[in-house]
Amino acid sequence: MSDQGSAGGGAVGVLDSDVPSFVSYDPAGGGEVATFPVMTAARVRGVVDEARQAAGWWGALSWAERERRLLRWAGVITRGREELCALVHRENGKPRDDAFLEVFLAVEHIGWAAGHARRVLRSRRVGTGMLMANHAASLEYQPLGVVGVIGPWNYPIFTPVGSIAYALAAGNAVVFKPSEYTTAIGEWLVDAFGRANPDAPHQVLRLVTGTGETGAALCQSGVDKIAFTGSARTGRKVMAACAPSLTPVLMECGGKDAMIVAADANLEQAADAALWGAMSNAGQTCVGIERVYVVDSVKDKFIAELSARIQKLALKPGDGPDAAYGPMTMPAQVDIVRRHIDDAIAKGATAIVGGAEAVKAPYVEPTVLVDVPEDASAVCEETFGPTITVKGVKDLEEAVVLANATDYGLGSSVYARNGAMAVARRLRSGMTSVNAVIAFAGIPGLPFGGVGESGFGRIHGADGLREFTRPKAITRRRWSTPFEPTTFARNPKTIVILEKYAMVRYGRKK
Structure with a gap:
């Protein structure tokens, strides 16, 4: 890639000094990648x-x-x-x-x-x-x-x-x-x-x-x-x-996607999936996992599994080949992530991994926030960073209610051995993965899109x-009949015939 925009598709062309331009930058090192015309x-x-x-x-x-x-x-x-x-x-x-x-x-x-x-x-x-x-x-x-x-x-x-x-x-x-x-x-x-x-x-x-x-x-x-x-x-x-x-x-x-973890879930798989959904691509995924609601009886085990996996996998951001994920692509997003973490902790949440010190622009280290109040920005707003909130719930009913308590409705995830499909159907989202995260994006035959603040329409x-x-409907008359209904010269028997038909097919149903 050259330092100037090429004639891609015949639309960009050689830069003219009189035309305003902009530069795209390497988010890790800050170097210029290319210059393009506005x-x-x-x-x-x-x-x-x-x-x-x-x-x-x-x-x-x-x-x-x-x-x-x-x-x-x-x-x-x-x-x-x-x-x-x-x-x-x-x-x-x-x-x-x-x-x-x-x-x-x-x-x-x-x-x-x-x-x-x-x-x-x-x-x-x-x-x-x-x-x-x-x-x-x-x-x-x-x-x-x-x-x-x-x-x-x-x-x-x-x-x-x-x-x-x-x-x-x-x-x-x-x-x-x-x-x-x-x-x-x-x-x-x-x-x-x-x-x-x-x-x-x-x-x-x-x-x-x-x-x-x-x-x-x-x-x-x-x-x-x-x-x-x-x-x-x-x-x-x-x-x-x-x-x-x-x-x-x-x-x-955007999205504020939730994962629900039932008492009978495979906690190792659920924790692994939650980390990928939350941390991959530095958390900059519209269908990434930002909230987890886990049944109280297995909450401590799930949190311990999350922490152990982060340590075992040595999840760290960076620019090198061993980095788990890269920098925040858009510099302004760093401030949003910092604000969400600070607000959650100020309202009583506990950072069991990461926290305020995890924000080191242009990178944000993995952050797991536990017991974040539902009115905190880390729960209400799209964070779009490598953070995740975990909250205990008494049962799946409460989990569904909290998961749906958002203006967003893009993706979601359910981890359970029994009843997972019933929970999935109740989640107000365009897509749900059962015992997986983001699986729907990898299946080309499935529609992708959301409801509410997550948008409308499907790709x-x-x-x-x-x-x-655009759907195009076409009709073609194949033959004429003495009982044409749409003419001022209509045979009076036409309506009689149609009334009898309507009564036989529908009128007797109660």
Whole structure:
């Protein structure tokens, strides 16, 4: 990666000294990774207009041809994984192996979207019912046209690909605005698509770069839908920018995910999963575990297991190959984590691991807070750092009530041998893993999304493909009948026949 933005997708180009620019930095060492232009609203509209022309060509391709080109993209990403993982480590901060897990999940989703689009979205016949029995009915899913994707910095490959791949598979062109903290990674992905399809007459995946103003410009550029991933606060701004043009939006926002641990749970597995859910990627995971509610009878054992595993695994952040996780990618997040820890301790919580001294910017060491009051910011607000709160509950009923006592509703986890599925169904979240954490994100066929402050709409799976289409209903009269109901010349016997039918089928049910 050069120190200047390359011509990724034909959208960035060589930097002009008269054009405002921004720099993405290495969060660990602070060095510059790359410089990119802050694209104006006019330039963003120009990119969208170019994508509109590309959408016509791309949408007219056969399912098989789009699948072939998407799998080429997955191939380029897979073969270039070492370069891409090194770039993720440098610009995002996560360890190389965690970067590869993100790459692997991304190409799995590309493959699923490419391979299942035809089955999910092809035209299908629909039953017509008695009233319209002389008609044939069909339903098909047509591409929207151009989809704008605003990506996050915490999972700069996996998360945006969850929108990009499904939108492309559905026949749309995509204009991608990555986070200003991980723009070089976004540029790499767009360039990879171009390298995978050098024979394409149009660029169907294009890049725009900039800060929040560029994202707002994309919302107002005439795209047919915006897929956004980020905080609920920023999500509201995106929705406001889209409102004047009634541009539909898909919102994948934050979470305050809870894990419930029953008395009969495998405590070793639960503790191990809680640590991964809370600490991996420095806790910067929207579906990471931030709260644990454990039944009182096994609370002490669970806490002891957590502490022992942190010591045994020597969980420490850093930039080297032995680090369990990396730095906080966004510098301002360090202050939020510090505030949450300080507030919890001030309100009576105990830090059995870490604590206030664990915050050593740009790193935060693992912190386990016990008996945090429910009104503390560490319980009420999204922390997005390598911390976890643990609270004892008298039973699973109380655990469910507390887990659901949040405005968020993204992911959740249940550890139990008996009754786990019943508990999972009662949790107010878009996704739940039983005896695991975040497993749903690794299954391409499952929809991903939340409720409440966690957003709405779904990526991944069949629902994710349909999210980037408009349903088109078509009816066709097959023959005429003397008993047409929708005409002023209607035969009086028509209503008599329909009334008798209604009575036979429904009128006798009580």
